[in-house]
Amino acid sequence: MKASSTGYRIIKDKLFISGVVLFSFLSIVPLLLILFYIIKNGIAVINWDFLTQLPRPMGEEGGGIINAIVGTLMLIVIACLVSVPVGVTAGIYLNEYRTGKIAESVRMAVEVIMGIPSIIIGIIAYTWIVIPLGSFSALSGGVALAIMMLPVIIKSTEETLKLVPNTLREASLALGVPYSTTIIKVIIPAGLSGIITGILLGVARVAGETAPLLFTAFGNPFMNYNILEPVNSLPLLIFVYATSPYQEWHSLAWGASLVLVVFVLLMNFITKLVTRR
Amino acid sequence: MGTKNTKRYKDRHERKEMIFRGILYLSSVGILLLLIGFFVSLPLDAFESIRKFGIGFAFTRIWDPVAGNFGALVFIVGTLVTSCIALVLSIPFSISIALFLGEYFREGIVSTFLKSAVELLAGIPSIIYGFWGIFVLVPIVIDLEMKLMVINDRILPYGVGILTASVVLTVMIIPYSASIAREVITLVPTDLKEAAYSLGATRFEVIRRVVLPAARSGIIAGIVLSLGRALGETMAITMLIGNANRLPDKLLSLANIFVPINTMASVIANEFAEATDSLHRSSLIYVGLLLFLITMVINITGRYIIKKTSVSIDE
Amino acid sequence: MNETFLRTEKLSALFNGERVVKNVTITFQKNKVTAIMGPSGCGKTTLIRCINRMHELIPGAATTGKIFLYDDEIGSINPILVRRKIGMVFQKPNPFPTMSIYENVIAGYRLNGFHLSRDEMNATVEESLRKAALWDEVKDVLHRKGTFLSGGQQQRLCIARALAMKPEVILLDEPTSALDPKATSRIEELIVELKDAVSILIVTHNTAQAARVSEYTAFMYLGELVEFGSTKKMFTVPENSKTEEYLMGKFG
Structure with missing residues (x-):
């Protein structure tokens, strides 16, 4: 072996780790840039009126995004009302009947649904709900988001309940507590933080979704509280404003982006807090 | 009682x-x-469109709502091209992150920071990427086009097109392949690595000869799953792809990197709400059906590789 | 003054078709401590899990034969009602982690939807904890989580939880196997004190423990009941050569 080859090997080793460090940090440069631009352009727009007023017609100064904030919250509430009961009970089922044929197929289905592009979920919500009801609606948008949340909730519920020790179930059953009560009052409370984490993750996943809302919730320049009518949402508003030719709308879109990013990051942060506890 | x-x-x-x-x-x-x-x-x-155009739909490059002629070739090519460019571009980044977090620096403040940053990257909504791309990336690409003088038959550079969309898509999929690759790299048994170190290997040699081969199928699975993501990505692409429903004339020319095109998800996003004609709508759903099937096959392949890997690690 | 309150008749327990308890016929005396001992895998735990019908919860499990609690055949009663009359304490202490000490003790009532007045609840909690010799240690921290207690205290909390339901009998499944020697001797003292209040069946693989706490001992081997009788007699003049070998530590 030549002595020089060791030196060459060490140089190669050093070069490689430098490359790893460089590429790792290069990949978060876009994140910093995005946050920088959103904060810089967004903060200039955000004030009390922006958060509490309706959009003004083109050409008028000011105006806010309250209809989109309310709409986003409405959509999330509808999505949770649909997906949480179904998702949690299906997660319980998977944990209870681990090796059954149905459980295996449901697990497979959850994986597949997880991977369905969100735009396709929009098409499905359109044909299943918008067409029968005859109108774009908050309901159809909420259902589309619910379909996207379901796999997240099911998986985290199953994973959490798997970690609840079997001895707790035995302790409860040995007291003569019925199976259903054991699940509801002993097993679920023991895994509650994990289940909540799953729901929050689901909300974080759909809060910024636009594609499934394009032809379901559709967007609405006015305030709407009726779940059977079109409703605006922050991502929809950003899409419309950002692709418009008007300068004023662009700055409103930056403001809305800041609100949306803060909301999504807050969800992720809360999720982390709950998990750590 | x-x-x-x-x-x-x-x-x-x-x-x-x-x-x-x-x-x-x-x-x-x-x-x-x-x-x-x-x-x-x-x-x-999609039945109306399937009956009218059959399987040839996927190989026809005409998309003409006015004449009622529909084919998805442009969108399939657009989807595959942007996704594949993004995939290739993302690999060095995601493997670097995976090695950084899973091999070199498993703990410490810097790792925690990088890890949270990558998680944030995954958490930022698609629409924000698109919006940011329009106002920050597009002007840069226009500059680039001017400098390179590849203005082709067009009068002005657009800034939107394959390159812009692919770059943003790259950033969006890095977190997915990185997190899966990191998990498999962490699982590479220490005794394997120590065996190599004891023979006098440098860290780079251990990574190249032991860690990466042992984690190979997991890394591939991560890349496959991120391809699934890329194929279905809608909003950012819709805002940055240029939405041109036609293929460039000479497909294999490097100048085409700046050309606007359209993807399967984007054409649905753009046209579905306005498609009043039933054949048009059913053709869009046909595109959706193809996208659904392609992403499903890709995802199942990825899951299958992961399942096989995790079994072999358990053994 | 011996009174039989619980007996099995040709009881067999199967697990995926394999018989792990074979044709056991045995009678248990009221207000006595009966130890069931044997090497691991001899079916002793399965035997007591048949008595409160916990065995049937495992997929692939089945039983044949009969068990009588006084005159009622256990198989004909809803398992939920059976389990309320027959308490059980497990190998590892398993207080409910989401409940306080107080709530753990009355968990049997709460979870079963029985409504007690506040006075009744307080009285039940205090009485059960006193019986389980835990009251003095926890009376000031009743509203802290049960999981903050030491392993031995947790196990006594589980005993209190079982006692609170005023069961006919308590089944103890190797209750000290996860505890240190000091905590073990506390539990053993407790078992001896408790027998005036409740009948006790204790499963153990520790022969010395059986000798210390029980009046009757059953020795099981490979799913069969090899010998059953008074503890004193079994430990001095065992009838069966297998029992003798086991007591001398030749296997198990």
Whole structure:
């Protein structure tokens, strides 16, 4: 072996780790840039009126995004009302009947649904709900988001309940507590933080979704509280404003982006807090 | 407790238990039905277009809503090209992150920071990427086009097109392949690595000869799954791809990197709400059906590789 | 003054078709401590899990034969009602982690939807904790989580939880196997004190423990009941050569 080859090997080793460090940090440069631009352009727009007023017609100064904030919250509430009961009970089922044929197929289905592009979920919500009801609606948008949340909730519920020790179930059953009560009052409370984490993750996943809302919730320049009518949402508003030719709308879109990013990051942060506890 | 009481209690109790188990069962079967619904609903709604254009739909490059002629080739090419460019571009980044977090620096402030930053990258909504791309990236690309003088037959550079969309897509998929690759790299047994170190290997040699080969299939699975993501990505692409429903004339020219095109997800996003003609709508759903099937095959392949890997690690 | 309150008749327990308890016929005396001992895998735990019908919860499990609690055949009663009359304490202490000490003790009532007045609840909690010799240690921290207690205290909390339901009998499944020697001797003292209040069946693979706490001992081997009788007699003049070998530590 030549002595020089060791030196060459060490140089190669050093070069490689430098490359790893460089590429790792290069990949978060876009994140910093995005946050920088959103904060810089967004903060200039955000004030009390922006958060509490309706959009003004083109050409008028000011105006806010309250209809989109309310709409986003409405959509999330509808999505949770649909997906949480179904998702949690299906997660319980998977944990209870681990090796059954149905459980295996449901697990497979959850994986597949997880991977369905969100735009396709929009098409499905359109044909299943918008067409029968005859109108774009908050309901159809909420259902589309619910379909996207379901796999997240099911998986985290199953994973959490798997970690609840079997001895707790035995302790409860040995007291003569019925199976259903054991699940509801002993097993679920023991895994509650994990289940909540799953729901929050689901909300974080759909809060910024636009594609499934394009032809379901559709967007609405006015305030709407009726779940059977079109409703605006922050991502929809950003899409419309950002692709418009008007300068004023662009700055409103930056403001809305800041609100949306803060909301999504807050969800992720809360999720982390709950998990750590 | 007397027998009569016992019996009454038993009936009431058993009904309650049956209802409870019934609800669990219904939810699970509901998930299956939901997926089956996709398989039934999409072909049904695309039926008009399927009947008219058949399988040739996927190989026809004309998309003309006015004349009622539809083919998805442009969108399939657009989707594959942007996704593949993004995939190739993302690999050095995601493997670097995976090695950084899974091999070089498993703990410490810097790792925690990088890890959270990558998680944030995954958490930023698609629409924000698109919006940011329009106002920050597009002007840069226009500059680049001017400098390179590849203005082709066009009068002005657009800034939107394959390159812009692919770059943003790259950033969006890095977190997915990185997190899966990191997990498999962490799982590479220490004794394997120590065996190599004891033979005098440098860290780079251990990574190249031991860690990466042992984690290979997991890394590939991560890349495959991120391809699944890239194929279905909609909003950012829609805002940055240029939405041109035609293929460039000479496909294999480097100048085409700046050309606007369209993807399967984007054409649906752009045209679905306005498509009043039933053939147009059903053709868009046909595009959706193809996208659904392609992403499903990709995802199942990725999951399959992961399952096989995790089994081999357990053994 | 011996009174039989619980007996099995040709009881067999199967697990995926394999018989792990074979044709056991045995009678248990009221207000006595009966130890069931044997090497691991001899079916002793499965035997007591048949008595409160916990065995049938495992997929692939089945039983044949009969068990009588006084005159009632257990198989004909809803398992939920059976389990309320027959308490059980497990190998590892398993207080409910989401409940306080107080709530753990009355968990049997709460979870079963029985409504007690506040006074009744307080009285039940205090009485059960006193019986389980835990009251003095926890009376000031009743509203802290049960999981903050030491392993031995947690196990006594589980005993209190079982006692609170005023069961006919308590089944103890190797209750000290996860505890240190000091905590073990506290539990053993407790078992001896408790027998005036409740009948006790204790499963153990520790022969010395059986000798210390029980009046009757059953020795099981490979799923069969090899010998059953008074503890004193079994430990001095065992009838069966297998029992003798086991007591001398030749296997198990």
